């Protein structure tokens with residue numbers, strides 16, 4: 888098996904589902920804030936569906952700067968040793984916001 892750890896498979900779709908099967912974590916970085924966060928692929932599948940990991944780039948909001956454009960995602964397969972000390976950000980809930988819109992009668 889070719890070693891693709893820590894690197895994206897260019898031109899060859901690598902999906903969240905494949906990462907989930909392999910036991911990867913997804914590293915999401917904001918290039919603006921230089922913040923790194925780790926996610927479970929299964930949580931991201933709930934948000935994005937089983938998409939190519941590259942498609943997450945620019946689609947996840949950085950919780951610090953509230954920007955999307957500097958956000959990059961990559962799959963990482965970590966050894967048990969590497970996982971020690973890593974805090975994975977889990978999906979707590981998906982909130983659907985209900986907004987009321989009023990309109991004057993014509």
Ligand SMILES: [Zn+2]
Nearest residue numbers: 917920949952
């Ligand atoms: Zn940011």
